[in-house]
Amino acid sequence: MTDLETGVENQPAESVDSAILVVGPSWVGDLVMAQSFFIALKQQQPNVAIDVLASGWLIPLLARMPQIRSGIENPLKHGQLGLVDRRRLGKKLNGHYQRAYLLPNSFKSAMIPFWAGINQRIGYAAELRSGLLTESRKLDKKVLTRTVERFVALAYQPGEGLPEIALPRLPVNPVEQQATLKKLGFSGELPPVLALCPGAEYGPAKRWPVEHFAQVARDKLAQGWQVWIFGSAKDRPVAQQINDLTSGQCKNLAGTTSLAEACDLLALAAAVVTNDSGLMHVAAALGRRLFCLFGSSDPRFTPPLSDSAEVFSLDLSCSPCFERECPLGHFRCLNDLLPEQVSVAIG
Numbered sequence: 001m002t003d004l005e006t007g008v009e010n011q012p013a014e015s016v017d018s019a020i021l022v023v024g025p026s027w028v029g030d031l032v033m034a035q036s037f038f039i040a041l042k043q044q045q046p047n048v049a050i051d052v053l054a055s056g057w058l059i060p061l062l063a064r065m066p067q068i069r070s071g072i073e074n075p076l077k078h079g080q081l082g083l084v085d086r087r088r089l090g091k092k093l094n095g096h097y098q099r100a101y102l103l104p105n106s107f108k109s110a111m112i113p114f115w116a117g118i119n120q121r122i123g124y125a126a127e128l129r130s131g132l133l134t135e136s137r138k139l140d141k142k143v144l145t146r147t148v149e150r151f152v153a154l155a156y157q158p159g160e161g162l163p164e165i166a167l168p169r170l171p172v173n174p175v176e177q178q179a180t181l182k183k184l185g186f187s188g189e190l191p192p193v194l195a196l197c198p199g200a201e202y203g204p205a206k207r208w209p210v211e212h213f214a215q216v217a218r219d220k221l222a223q224g225w226q227v228w229i230f231g232s233a234k235d236r237p238v239a240q241q242i243n244d245l246t247s248g249q250c251k252n253l254a255g256t257t258s259l260a261e262a263c264d265l266l267a268l269a270a271a272v273v274t275n276d277s278g279l280m281h282v283a284a285a286l287g288r289r290l291f292c293l294f295g296s297s298d299p300r301f302t303p304p305l306s307d308s309a310e311v312f313s314l315d316l317s318c319s320p321c322f323e324r325e326c327p328l329g330h331f332r333c334l335n336d337l338l339p340e341q342v343s344v345a346i347g
Contacts (some may be wrong), residue, residue, distance in 0.1 A: 005232070006070070008063075012298070016049075016099045016120070017045075017048065017316075017319070018045070018047035018048050018049070018099070018210035018320065019048070019049040019050075019051065019069075019070075019096060019097045019098060020041065020048055020049065020050050020051070020097060020098070020099045020100065020101065021049060021051055021053060021093065021096075021097040021099070021100040021101075021113060021118060022034075022037075022038070022051070022052045022053065022100070022101045022102075022103065023052075023053050023100065023101070023102045023104060023109045023110075023112065023113065024052045024053060024054040024058070024103055024104075025054075026054075026055060026063075026078040026104065027201070027278055028058065028061065028259070028277075028278025028279070028281065028282065029155075029277065029278040029280065029281035029282075029302065030077075030103070030147065031054065031058055031061055031062070032061070032168050032170070032278070032281035032282055032284070032285050033147055033148045033151060033168065033281060033302070033305060033306075034103055034151050035065050035067065035165065035168035035169070035170075035285070036148050036151060036152050036165050036166050036168055036305070037066060037069035037101075037103070037148075037151040037152050037154065037155055037167040038052075038068060039067055040086055040152050040155035040156070040163075040165075040166070040258070041067070041155050042067045043143060043166075043342075044155065045156070046110075046148060046206060049066060049069040050068050050069055051068070051069055051070045051071070051072055051097070052068055052070075052071050052072065053071075053072045053074050053112065053157070054071055054072070054073070054074060054326040055074055055078070056073040056074075056075075056269045057259060058071070058259070059071040059073060060258065060259055060260040061170070061259055061263075061282075063260075064170045064171055064172075064260075064263065065146060065170070066171070067146065072093075073087065074089070074112075075089070078106070081108060083111070086108070086111045086112050086115065087111070087115045089112055089115075089154065090111065090112040090113070090114065090115025090117075091115060091116070093112065093116040093118075094115075094116050094117050094276050095117070095258070095265075096116075097116065098111070098118070098120065099119070099120040099121075099122070100116070100120065100121045100122065101120040101121030101122050101123065101154050101159040102122070102124075102172050103123075103151055103154070105123070105124050105126035105127065105139075106125075106126070106127055106129075107127040107128065107129040107132075109123075110123065110129040110132035110133060110152070111132065114132040120134050120135065120197060121133045121134045121135070122134070122135040122137070122154060122229035123135075123136065123137070123154070124136070124137050124138070124139040124150070124154075125137060125138055125139070126139075127199045135299060136159075137158055139321070145157070145166045145300060145301065145302060146300070146302070146303070147158070147302050148199075148305060149162060149165065152165055162298070165283075165305075167284075167305045167306065167307075168281070168284070168285040168305055169285055169287070170263060170282065170285040170286055172263065172264055172267040172286070173264075174265060176260075177264040177265075177267065180257075180261045180264040180265060181264075181265070183261075184253070184257070184261075184265075184344055185258070190226065190268065191224055191225055191226055192220075192224075192225045192270040192271075193225065193226045193227075193228055193268055193269045193270055194216070194217065194225050194226070194227045194228070194269065194271050194272075194273065194324055194346070195227075195228050195229075195230055195232065195241065195265075195266055195269035195271070195272040195273070195274075195283070196213050196217060196227060196228070196239075196250070196272075196273050196274070197229075197230050197231060197272065197273070197274035197275060197277055197279040197280060198210065198213050198229065198231060198235060198238050198239060198242060198275065199230075199231035199232060199234065199235035199238065199275065199277055200255070200275040200276060200277045201234075201238075201277065201278070202273040204324065204325055204326070204331070205279070206275050206276050206294075206295055206296055206297055206324075206334075207238070207275055207332050208275055208293045208333065209331075209334065209335060210238055210241045210242050210245065211231070211245065211339075212334075212337070212338070212342075213242045213273065213339075214241075214242045214245035214246055215339035215340075215343070216273055216339045216342050216343050216346070217245075217246050217249075217250055218245075218246055219339075219343040220343070221246060221249050221250075221273075225270070226251065227246070227249065227250040227251070228250065228251045228253055228265065229243060229250050229252050229253060230253055230254060230257070230262055230265070230266065230279055231253075231254035231255065231279070232254065232255060234255075235254040236252070236255040237252040237254065238254075239252045239253075239255075240252055240254075242324070249287055262279065262282070263282060263286065266279070266282060266283050266286055266288060267286045267287075267288070269289075270289065270293065271287050271288070271289045271290075271291065271346045272288045272289065272290050273291045273293070273342055273346075274290065274291070274292055274293065274296050275292075275293050275295075276292065276293070276295075276297045276299075276302065280292055281302075281304060282284065282306055283304075284304035284305050284306035284308075284309055285305070285306075286310060287306070287347075288306075288308065289307035289308050289309075290304050290306055290310065291309075291310050291312065291342050291345055291346060292304050292309055292310070292311045292312065293312050293313075293334065293337055293342075294311060294312065294313040294320070294333075295313075295319065295320075295331070295333040295334035295337075296319060296320055296322055296323050296324075296326070296333065297320055297322060298322070299311045299313050299321040301320075310345055312335055312337050312341065312342065313333075313337075314332070314336055314337060316332060317332050318332075318333070319333040320333075
């Protein structure tokens with residue numbers, strides 16, 4: 001590993017014949033879906049080394065992807081311009097890569113590969129950034145309807161048909177998993193575990209009501225299951241509301257686990273009930289039975305990439321609206337998705 005890299009090296013240096021820099025997405029779910037793109041690159045060039053520029057808190061996720069040599073921490077926060085810092089990092093990366101791919105469509109994401117002097121810089125034409133790219137591609141959203149397709153298409157020539165897309169898969173180390181269980185106070189043989197993921201960074205119009213989550217939790221608790229609630233520190237109040245509605249019978253893990261630890265624990269769940277969120281995509285990549293709740297977003301655009309997922313969407317005339325708050329004020333797309341439907345589906 002060079003001093004540019006952080007994370008886990010998954011590829012011996014002697015097997016590398018070229019190196020690619022990928023500017024990764026800023027969101028958990030998008031980064032999980034990007035693994036399908038990394039797989040496509042490796043299928044075409046098995047000896048290529050792929051390094052991914054991403055936020056530091058996402059580096060542990062990259063370490064679980066065998067296609068990635070290393071994660072490079074981007075010190076800039078999402079939305080931060082930071083011209084001086086971008087130029088400094090670009091200059092530091094100069095001479096290390098033959099090609100760069102930009103998965104975000106922002107102007108800012110094109111600056112670092114440009115200042116790194118990477119000969120081939122490939123991405124979609126967006127935000128007037130074509131001058132910073134050597135290959136600026138037109139995105140036909142009617143042809144590439146899903147986010148994962150838009151990522152994977154960058155690995156192929158324009159107009160080239162896409163093969164069957166490989167599903168993301170995140171391996172779990174049993175030793176690390178047991179260490180996580182011990183750290184959080186779990187011991188002995190576990191009964192079936194229901195995982196609840198009630199958060200959604202985007203906004204309330206993507207969040208199933210806490211009362212609905214709590215009803216599903218009560219149904220499974222009555223059957224002898226354990227219920228674990230996952231999320232970030234921002235989700236802890238919502239998770240606590242759900243736990244309060246079950247008389248404190250759930251384990252509220254929101255804000256208490258790292259992303260790596262959440263992966264370890266989600267991999268133990270017999271079923272996962274989740275909003276359209278980053279953890280939905282993580283659970284899909286862990287091969288869990290998924291029950292996914294879509295409100296303002298579109299399951300045809302960012303579906304869980306799994307053969308073990310069931311999607312719940314009412315497909316109302318007003319949805320998907322892609323709004324953070326319900327513009328009509330009734331949130332029917334989620335309120336009218338009843339918990340009984342989900343409990344019956346889980347079995």
